[in-house]
Amino acid sequence: MLPRFLTASYPMERHYFMVPKFALSLIGFYPEQKRTVLVKLWSFCNFCILTYGCYAEAYYGIHYIPINIATALDALCPVASSILSLIKMVAIWWYRDELSSLIQRVRFLTEQQKSKRKLGYKKRFYTLATRLTFLLLCCGFCTSTSYSVRHLMDNILRTAHGKDWIYETPFKMIFPDALLRLPLYPITYILVHWHGYITVVCFVGADGFFLGFCLYFTVLLHCLQDDVVDLLEVENMEMSLSEADEIRIVREMENLVDRHNEIAELTERLSGVMVEITLAHFVTSSLIIGTSVVDILLFSGLGIIVYVVYTCAVGVEIFLYCLGGSHIMEACSNLARCTFSSHWYGHSVRVQKMALLMVARAQRVLTIKIPFFSPSLETLTSILRFTGSLIALAKSVI
Known part of the structure; x- marks a missing residue:
């Protein structure tokens, strides 16, 4: 049995950024969260824990490279995700006002779409966003717990077997000796364990924002497509429309063009907010997945299970970025195709020009613009292909 919030019967409005809101609220970084003194202190505490964890893991891994490469990779593999999560945490805090504005504006625009067909779009994509981000949360939680x-x-x-307990932390980190001995060891262990969960909720929040905005923009584009086709529909091509009807259609067409322009503007604003996060993620994705697979080859027993789960989590993470970008591009292509296939030629010259202008604009597909990459399923294929090359190279060296 699925949890109720993963089913189609769950109230649609409660799906809106549900998982990112839950994840980021746990550490005090959700943009719409009320910034009380306690929330500020809690968020600063989590920032310090994650920052020191990144430093301690990186120092441990670099220190052990000449000593034991397997031990070094055991520390360096998760530290890459920790550093990425730190970047995401800082970016979410830095752009918190812009993110809050985007969340409110997209919520307002989607709530205006109330026809039965549009509600179907919203239910489909809202539920998809919740299910995929919850899958990412589960993978991340299982990875950290493992x-x-x-x-x-x-x-x-x-x-x-009569041997002594090794006083180490779950993630390989460098700590002062006093923190790895009783009575402080349990506190150190708990903080390191929480460091793993902070890493998880940061990338669930940031990746959930990216996927959510992409799917909500897709809903707006599908609704716009329906409105354009319905507006340009001509029941009888042999009868010309009255002047009053043409004036009404021109006025409504101008509103639709403005809606399309606003969706494009919102996409540009999202690109500005997510550029650092997305670029860092795409640049390091092959390295992280490749290192995880190499660790699978080097370890045995429980070590294999840990890195299998870790590889699945990272794979789901990059898949969400590419899936979100592909949905927007497909929605833009459908808008151009459906508008051109409508009865635009049965209207006045002004309406025809506006329709063809929208076709031309829609053919320039909206993307989350980042340097060197464009999130899409084709990009995912290239990343996995390059990852395979890194794994083959690492096997030949090790």
Whole structure:
């Protein structure tokens, strides 16, 4: 049985950024969250924990490269995701006002679409956004938890064979000796474990924003497509429309053009907010997935399970970016095709020009613009192909 919020019967308006809101509110970074003193202190505390965790993991991995490459990769693989999550946390805080404005504006625009067919679009894409971001949350939660489970199981097996407990943290980190001895060790362990969950909720929040905005823009484009086709519909091509009808159609067509321009403007604003996050993610995605697969080849037992789950989480993460970009591009192409296939030629010259202008604008598909990359399923294929090359190179070296 699925949780109720993953089913189609769940209230549609409650789907709106539900998972990103839940994730980022846990650490005090949701843009619409009320910034009380306690929330500010809690968010600063989480920022410090994540920042120090990135430093400690990176230092540990670099220190062990000449000593033991497998141990070094065990630290460097998760630190890449931790650093990415730190970038996402900082970006979300820096652009919090712009994100809040975008959330409110897109909510207002989507709430205006109330016809039965438009509600069908909203239910489909709202539910899809919730299910996919929840899948990412589950993968991330399982990944972070598996690190702690692996460490506990290893030590339980050691004590069962009469060996001493190894006072290490779930994620390989450098700490002062005093923090890795009793009585402070349990506190250190809990903070490191929470560091893993902070990493998870940061990328769930940022990636959920990206996917959510992409799918909500797709809803707006589908609704715009229906309105254009319905407006330009001519029941009888042999009868000319009255002057009053043509004036009404021109006025409504101007509103539709303005809506299309606003969707394009919102996409540009989202590109400005998400450029650092998306660029960092696409640049490092092949390296992270490749390192995870190499770790799978190097480890055995519980170590394999940990990195299988980790690889799935990273794969889902990059898939969401590419899927969101593809949905927007397909919606733009459908808008151009359906507008051109409508009865635009049965109207006045002014309406014809406006319709063809919209076709030309829609053919320039909207994308989340980042340097060197354009999020799409084709880009995902290229990333996976390059990842395979990195894995083959690493195998030949190791």
